[in-house]
Amino acid sequence: MRDKLYTRREWIRNLCLTALSGSAISLISSCGKEEVEDFLQKHFLEMTREEKEALITRLEARYLKKYGRKFKVSAQEAIPDTLWGYGLDLSRCIGCRRCVYACVEENNSSRLKPQSQWIRVIRLKKGSLVDLENSEHYYNPDLVPEKDFLYMPVQCQHCENPPCVKVCPVHATWKEPDGLVVVDYNWCIGCRYCIAACPYRGRIFNWAEPNVPSDQWNTSVHYLGNRPRMRNVVDKCTYCIQRVRVGRYPACVEACPTGSRKFGNLLDPQSEIRYVIENKRTFRLKEDLRTEPKFYYFFEA
Amino acid sequence: MQLVLLVLLLFLMEVPSSSLARQTSEGFPVPPPPFKQGMFPCSNCHASMELNIKKRELRDEHTTIRLNHAETMRWCLDCHAPRNRDRLRLYNGQLVEFNRSYLLCGECHGNILGDWKAGIHGKRQGYFMGGKRTYLLCVHCHDSHSPRSKPIKPEPPPYRPGDKENAR
Numbered sequence: 001m002r003d004k005l006y007t008r009r010e011w012i013r014n015l016c017l018t019a020l021s022g023s024a025i026s027l028i029s030s031c032g033k034e035e036v037e038d039f040l041q042k043h044f045l046e047m048t049r050e051e052k053e054a055l056i057t058r059l060e061a062r063y064l065k066k067y068g069r070k071f072k073v074s075a076q077e078a079i080p081d082t083l084w085g086y087g088l089d090l091s092r093c094i095g096c097r098r099c100v101y102a103c104v105e106e107n108n109s110s111r112l113k114p115q116s117q118w119i120r121v122i123r124l125k126k127g128s129l130v131d132l133e134n135s136e137h138y139y140n141p142d143l144v145p146e147k148d149f150l151y152m153p154v155q156c157q158h159c160e161n162p163p164c165v166k167v168c169p170v171h172a173t174w175k176e177p178d179g180l181v182v183v184d185y186n187w188c189i190g191c192r193y194c195i196a197a198c199p200y201r202g203r204i205f206n207w208a209e210p211n212v213p214s215d216q217w218n219t220s221v222h223y224l225g226n227r228p229r230m231r232n233v234v235d236k237c238t239y240c241i242q243r244v245r246v247g248r249y250p251a252c253v254e255a256c257p258t259g260s261r262k263f264g265n266l267l268d269p270q271s272e273i274r275y276v277i278e279n280k281r282t283f284r285l286k287e288d289l290r291t292e293p294k295f296y297y298f299f300e301a
Numbered sequence: 302m303q304l305v306l307l308v309l310l311l312f313l314m315e316v317p318s319s320s321l322a323r324q325t326s327e328g329f330p331v332p333p334p335p336f337k338q339g340m341f342p343c344s345n346c347h348a349s350m351e352l353n354i355k356k357r358e359l360r361d362e363h364t365t366i367r368l369n370h371a372e373t374m375r376w377c378l379d380c381h382a383p384r385n386r387d388r389l390r391l392y393n394g395q396l397v398e399f400n401r402s403y404l405l406c407g408e409c410h411g412n413i414l415g416d417w418k419a420g421i422h423g424k425r426q427g428y429f430m431g432g433k434r435t436y437l438l439c440v441h442c443h444d445s446h447s448p449r450s451k452p453i454k455p456e457p458p459p460y461r462p463g464d465k466e467n468a469r
Contacts, residue, residue, distance in 0.1 A: 144453065
């Protein structure tokens with residue numbers, strides 16, 4: 001009796017397992033080739049050089065087919081002895097949002113429906129810099145700067161101690177050796193824990209595939225940066241990883257009409273960012289949270 | 302030969318492209334100053350004119366220039382070299398080219414010149430490591446005769462959640 005029960009149970013278990021594996025195989029085989037490739041792809045940090053190269057050729061072919069443009073996908077690693085830092089002069093920022101739109105164009109963010117912007121320029125009443133709760137980022141006057149306000153662009157602060165990395169359940173986001181906090185969009189499951197954890201609202205969720213006119217794609221992309229994102233993943237400012245790892249200024253730095261934005265290597269004593277830290281009055285946003293951002297706001301002493 | 306060079310110079314002056322940035326003798330890669338078309342070289346007109354150092358209102362030429370830069374104590378020839386109009390004149394009498402005008406600006410705004418040299422005031426474009434770079438001159442952003450920046454129109458604000466224009 002006992003044996004019989006056991007065998008029946010075993011029989012049912014085996015049946016279930018067979019059904020499960022069968023359905024999994026049929027599920028995978030019913031997917032397109034691309035979806036299978038994506039499903040079986042390794043974590044970016046565990047890939048060998050050959051695997052990365054194969055991945056890049058695969059992505060380039062896919063983007064050519066999908067968007068009709070020849071993309072150049074890079075997986076360039078961090079330059080040794082670099083730690084990228086950013087400076088922003090609050091006494092010069094006029095809140096014109098040129099940086100926001102330069103960023104959108106450079107990083108292939110969705111233009112409209114849905115709109116996706118990595119930089120948020122907030123407007124504060126003069127004399128209440130810390131009062132972020134009563135700030136506004138939908139301001140729309142005819143001319144800027146306005147008399148009684150100052151402007152504070154906020155984007156990913158590339159914390160040395162990033163809370164978003166801690167909460168990610170699948171390690172889809174991590175801090176690179178040069179200090180950039182990046183996302184592997186293929187590994188992201190879209191749970192948005194990181195959005196909840198970020199105290200700077202630096203992360204953006206892609207509710208849909210990027211809506212970019214086909215002639216406006218920036219075809220020079222980095223795997224961890226501005227390549228076209230898929231639906232339901234989180235992305236964020238990467239300090240233009242595709243630019244800074246070849247020694248070029250980020251797009252927002254080049255776009256700023258007042259020259260408020262500064263960028264450089266924190267480990268290089270001759271860099272612009274080190275000059276800012278040594279000669280100007282700087283602060284970092286929400287320093288009390290001990291996230292150690294590498295984004296220094298400063299103003300004229 | 303001289304005419305060809307002149308034409309070439311004129312052509313170079315009118316293309317405000319960063320690819321034309323050239324090193325000044327202090328080693329700053331600056332693009333050509335933003336001259337209006339046909340303005341430079343000044344000696345084209347001034348070489349044949351008599352020097353008049355008297356402060357006066359200009360009626361025939363340069364009528365669009367509104368001096369709003371310590372105008373009560375300043376006149377054209379305080380900065381433009383009287384006997385060589387293609388150069389600027391420093392306090393000590395030294396003549397400098399227009400693409401080194403930061404030296405002139407720095408005579409009063411020394412702390413800002415220090416910041417500019419370090420790359421903090423003003424704007425740098427291109428590559429900070431390897432590759433080509435451009436440092437904009439003071440006059441690319443500030444009108445030297447009226448340097449205060451004018452307000453500009455901001456880009457549109459982001460859509461609010463639930464805005465109809467952004468709804469899928």
